[in-house]
Amino acid sequence: ILDSMRGRLELGGSHLNMAGFRAYEQKFVNAQRIIIVACGTSWHAGLVAEYLIEDLARIPVEVEYASEFRYRNPVISERDIVIAISQSGETADTLAALELAKSKGATIFGICNVVGSSIARATDAGAYTHAGPEIGVASTKAFTAQVTVLTLLAMCIGQRRGTITDVKLRELVTELHNIPTKVEKALKLDAEIQQIAETFKDVPNFLYLGRGYNFPVALEGALKLKEISYIHAEGYPAAEMKHGPIALIDENMPVVVIATKDSSYEKVVSNIQEVKARKGRIIAVVTEGDTTIPAMAEFVIEVPPTSEVLVPLVSVIPLQLLSYHIAVLRGCNVDQPRNLAKSVTV
Numbered sequence: 001i002l003d004s005m006r007g008r009l010e011l012g013g014s015h016l017n018m019a020g021f022r023a024y025e026q027k028f029v030n031a032q033r034i035i036i037v038a039c040g041t042s043w044h045a046g047l048v049a050e051y052l053i054e055d056l057a058r059i060p061v062e063v064e065y066a067s068e069f070r071y072r073n074p075v076i077s078e079r080d081i082v083i084a085i086s087q088s089g090e091t092a093d094t095l096a097a098l099e100l101a102k103s104k105g106a107t108i109f110g111i112c113n114v115v116g117s118s119i120a121r122a123t124d125a126g127a128y129t130h131a132g133p134e135i136g137v138a139s140t141k142a143f144t145a146q147v148t149v150l151t152l153l154a155m156c157i158g159q160r161r162g163t164i165t166d167v168k169l170r171e172l173v174t175e176l177h178n179i180p181t182k183v184e185k186a187l188k189l190d191a192e193i194q195q196i197a198e199t200f201k202d203v204p205n206f207l208y209l210g211r212g213y214n215f216p217v218a219l220e221g222a223l224k225l226k227e228i229s230y231i232h233a234e235g236y237p238a239a240e241m242k243h244g245p246i247a248l249i250d251e252n253m254p255v256v257v258i259a260t261k262d263s264s265y266e267k268v269v270s271n272i273q274e275v276k277a278r279k280g281r282i283i284a285v286v287t288e289g290d291t292t293i294p295a296m297a298e299f300v301i302e303v304p305p306t307s308e309v310l311v312p313l314v315s316v317i318p319l320q321l322l323s324y325h326i327a328v329l330r331g332c333n334v335d336q337p338r339n340l341a342k343s344v345t346v
């Protein structure tokens with residue numbers, strides 16, 4: 001099934017070349033562990049990959065901030081595969097982390113957007129995302145392209161290891177081809193999201209909550225808001241809320257809950273109830289047709305239904321739009337945010 005994908009998959013104009021994977025397929029199949037190193041948004045894509053690879057390929061995954069990994073004394077063996085993810089391919093911490101792993105014998109697989117970049121050159125193999133140039137500093141389409149490559153990777157390894165059924169695989173392949181249309185549909189939420197942005201453009205704090213595959217999406221939503229609108233935002237796994245952040249919730253706190261219909265839906269409903277009981281202002285990202293959560297939220301953003309495994313590709317879009325509109329309304333330069341560099345090379 002995946003033969004065509006091991007070549008090229010056209011997705012939203014991006015060609016995801018998986019040819020680099022083919023030469024190292026067997027290594028991935030036999031890997032004892034996969035370690036992912038990255039920074040910022042790319043690290044969030046890595047977190048999505050932890051769910052994907054453990055779910056579909058049943059290989060243990062560790063996701064490491066490259067900036068920490070490089071300075072500790074990590075245990076790495078020749079049976080480890082290290083995946084370095086970087087949009088620019090120039091991030092100094094990610095490069096140093098992969099070089100450290102390489103010196104200990106690990107195989108390094110890169111996922112970069114910029115062809116011929118330093119990280120791409122330092123890897124043993126890799127897959128380019130070919131998402132095109134990111135005009136702004138903050139990564140957006142690079143994130144969805146990275147997650148797509150990582151999804152394909154998890155599916156390919158899962159197929160080879162026999163950890164994913166043919167039925168499931170076929171279902172995912174079909175749905176992957178529907179994703180561009182669903183992303184386009186999510187982009188059409190623009191005007192609606194602009195209205196929500198109007199309401200919240202002057203607040204000092206935001207909380208983002210999600211579970212499962214939507215947990216990294218919550219982190220990414222919060223990061224995008226911080227990066228381009230300079231509003232303090234925190235992303236949390238929804239169930240962790242009661243271990244601290246719940247103290248922050250009152251009638252002034254906007255809480256974005258990514259609450260699509262998936263296996264953790266019921267639990268997210270009870271997290272929303274907890275926020276509501278403290279008068280938090282709920283902005284819920286839900287699956288089209290949901291009626292339960294919309295009845296509880298102040299604002300509702302409906303995204304098209306998709307497979308749980310693929311949901312970050314769709315659910316991240318409204319969060320990117322929300323950050324964009326809030327930043328514009330606050331008069332911020334969305335392409336060149338203060339203090340941020342496109343490539344963090346030191």
Ligand code: F1P
Nearest residue numbers: 040041042086087088091138139
């Ligand atoms: C990592 C990153 C981006 C962020 C900003 C600063 O870059 O943290 O995620 O949006 O551009 O750098 P990269 O390693 O993915 O190029």
